[in-house]
Amino acid sequence: MEVSVKDLAHTFNHTAPAVHVLEDLNLCVKSGEFVAIIGANGCGKSTLLRLIANLLQPKQGSITLDGLPPAQMTASRRVVWMSQNPALLPWYTARQNIQLAQRFARPSPDVQSPVEELLHLVDLENFADAHPHTFSGGMQQRLSLARALAMDADLWLMDEPFAALDELTRERLTIQLDEIWQRRRPTVLWVTHSIPEAVRLSDRVLVITPRPGRLFGEVAISLPRPREDTTPEFQMHVRALKDMLFVSEGLP
Amino acid sequence: MKPRPAYSILPTILILVVLFAGWEGFVHLRAIPPYLLPAPTRILRTLFANPALYGRASLLTLGEALTGLLLGVITGTGAALLLSIWPRFERAVMTIAILVKSTPMVAIAPLLTIWLGFGVLPKIIITALLTFFPVLVNVISGLQHADPALVDLFHSWHAGRWEIFRFVRLPSTLPYLFAALKISAPLSLIAAVVAEWTGASGGLGHIMWLAYSNLNLPFLFGSVFILGLAGVASYVLLTWAERRLVFWQEMEL
Numbered sequence: 001m002e003v004s005v006k007d008l009a010h011t012f013n014h015t016a017p018a019v020h021v022l023e024d025l026n027l028c029v030k031s032g033e034f035v036a037i038i039g040a041n042g043c044g045k046s047t048l049l050r051l052i053a054n055l056l057q058p059k060q061g062s063i064t065l066d067g068l069p070p071a072q073m074t075a076s077r078r079v080v081w082m083s084q085n086p087a088l089l090p091w092y093t094a095r096q097n098i099q100l101a102q103r104f105a106r107p108s109p110d111v112q113s114p115v116e117e118l119l120h121l122v123d124l125e126n127f128a129d130a131h132p133h134t135f136s137g138g139m140q141q142r143l144s145l146a147r148a149l150a151m152d153a154d155l156w157l158m159d160e161p162f163a164a165l166d167e168l169t170r171e172r173l174t175i176q177l178d179e180i181w182q183r184r185r186p187t188v189l190w191v192t193h194s195i196p197e198a199v200r201l202s203d204r205v206l207v208i209t210p211r212p213g214r215l216f217g218e219v220a221i222s223l224p225r226p227r228e229d230t231t232p233e234f235q236m237h238v239r240a241l242k243d244m245l246f247v248s249e250g251l252p
Numbered sequence: 253m254k255p256r257p258a259y260s261i262l263p264t265i266l267i268l269v270v271l272f273a274g275w276e277g278f279v280h281l282r283a284i285p286p287y288l289l290p291a292p293t294r295i296l297r298t299l300f301a302n303p304a305l306y307g308r309a310s311l312l313t314l315g316e317a318l319t320g321l322l323l324g325v326i327t328g329t330g331a332a333l334l335l336s337i338w339p340r341f342e343r344a345v346m347t348i349a350i351l352v353k354s355t356p357m358v359a360i361a362p363l364l365t366i367w368l369g370f371g372v373l374p375k376i377i378i379t380a381l382l383t384f385f386p387v388l389v390n391v392i393s394g395l396q397h398a399d400p401a402l403v404d405l406f407h408s409w410h411a412g413r414w415e416i417f418r419f420v421r422l423p424s425t426l427p428y429l430f431a432a433l434k435i436s437a438p439l440s441l442i443a444a445v446v447a448e449w450t451g452a453s454g455g456l457g458h459i460m461w462l463a464y465s466n467l468n469l470p471f472l473f474g475s476v477f478i479l480g481l482a483g484v485a486s487y488v489l490l491t492w493a494e495r496r497l498v499f500w501q502e503m504e505l
Contacts, residue, residue: 053408074410081408087401090500091423100419104409133500151409 001066001076001155001187003029003052008061009212010047021047023212025061034181034188036198038241039208039216040249045191046084048213049157052189053081067154073155077106080153084160086140088132092118094143095128101147118146121176123169137164142173149180156188162197174200178226195245199237200227207241209248214246290470294502295477298470305459310478313456316372317482320379327380328387336395336421345388353385357446365451375455382443383436387429394428395421418490426430427501430494437486441442441479 011018021044029035037045050056052063054070059106065073088097098115105112119125122142132140141164148156162170178201181188192198194200198205199221207216219241223233272292278284279291288293299306331349335342357378364374378389398421448457456475463471 055404055407069437074408077410079408083401083404085401087399087405087418091421091426101409104411131500 002031004064006062008058010059020212024214027215029187031187032185034202036190036192036202036205037208038192038198040210043210045208046159046215049159053079078154078193080148080151081157082144082148082161084163088140088143088146090133093129093131094124098147098150101150106150118150122146132192138166138169154186156186159191195238195241198228199234203239207244207248217244253368277495287469288332290473294470299474306474309454309456312454314482316375317379317440317444320376321436323380325387327452331388332391349385350390351481352381357382359452360446363429370451370453375444378447379440379443383440385430386435390428390432391425394425399422400437401484427498430498437490438483441483
């Protein structure tokens with residue numbers, strides 16, 4: 001699904017003084033492209049995803065998904081949005097949480113991935129009948145990820161989905177996600193604070209300036225997949241992005 | 253959640269034993285006459301000497317309290333749900349509810365007895381009126397305080413109002429409903445007894461009224477003991493049910 005953002009500006013008016021979160025933001029994501037977004041805290045990355053997910057309405061500018069307004073695309077359940085908050089239903093088990101998502105998913109139940117398979121992807125197959133309040137933060141986030149995968153959407157809006165994971169789990173899930181993406185080829189907008197994760201997964205990394213967020217620059221990553229973080233090319237990209245992030249934040 | 257070890261109720265028992273032993277000792281040492289303050293053992297003897305009398309009265313009063321409580325919970329929850337569908341009526345309904353709540357029960361109870369007689373109906377109505385308000389306020393609060401992250405999630409799924417209500421808002425009210433029940437259950441006992449004081453043909457409040465007229469304090473205290481026990485039992489029962497039904501929230505007794 002093609003994502004096109006034109007002259008986007010967004011302001012939060014309910015605070016005094018009003019906060020200009022995004023300004024003059026332009027970006028275009030091709031169908032099937034994996035785009036990572038990095039930037040300082042509070043630069044409006046989450047707001048950008050919320051705007052695309054139709055959870056917020058832009059104050060200025062426009063967003064189109066395959067040429068249509070986001071409301072139309074979310075209505076046909078072709079967009080999935082995953083927030084930083086795992087947002088699990090505490091009164092439901094892991095299995096029930098995923099089944100609930102599948103109720104709302106676009107594919108008909110007979111072509112949906114079995115719950116067990118989705119839980120296995122995130123190493124939670126032994127916790128299918130446990131409730132989320134017994135889970136660690138990382139497990140909750142993994143369940144939330146499995147639920148997002150269950151939606152089987154064309155556009156994935158992912159807001160730091162790996163933030164609460166430990167290093168090893170993050171590593172393993174990154175590899176798994178890379179495989180899943182190559183198989184299904186959805187369009188992905190991936191907000192992260194981890195430059196190596198961005199280089200590992202994405203075709204392109206966008207750097208957003210501190211508030212009000214604008215597009216500062218971008219780096220195309222054309223390394224073959226799966227990518228090894230030890231190669232000099234990989235390290236070169238990481239360093240280039242680190243430098244760009246520093247400059248974008250106005251740091252020496 | 254860890255099961256509470258059995259010995260954790262030991263301090264409670266200890267305090268009760270000390271309290272009652274002190275009461276008993278005080279009455280005997282100072283030779284207080286029973287028409288002023290009967291000793292706990294004397295009260296218990298009165299209780300056990302009249303099992304049929306107290307049994308019938310307890311059934312009647314607890315029945316009134318429970319029926320009134322159920323009525324209050326059903327109407328309170330129902331009103332809260334209706335208000336969540338038609339929020340424009342919230343101010344009007346809340347004004348009436350606060351009006352009813354702030355009118356003293358002792359003013360309404362005699363009126364209802366005059367209008368509806370000495371039967372159980374005025375007791376049930378008084379109890380329902382008193383328990384309605386905490387339930388209404390808490391369930392409204394629960395419906396409004398559903399986790400915004402969950403509401404956002406459902407919006408991102410393009411879920412409808414009814415689906416958000418059914419899957420998010422309604423289960424979110426459960427902890428609030430239990431908080432209301434813990435206030436309302438003891439309140440329902442008080443309401444039933446006070447209503448009986450204004451005129452009744454039976455019940456624990458009726459026994460208290462008769463015993464008070466004759467200065468038969470052991471009899472009066474018998475009713476008080478049963479009511480205290482029922483209050484504690486309702487609280488323990490509710491806490492037990494809450495742990496099982498609202499298992500996702502850590503809570504303490």
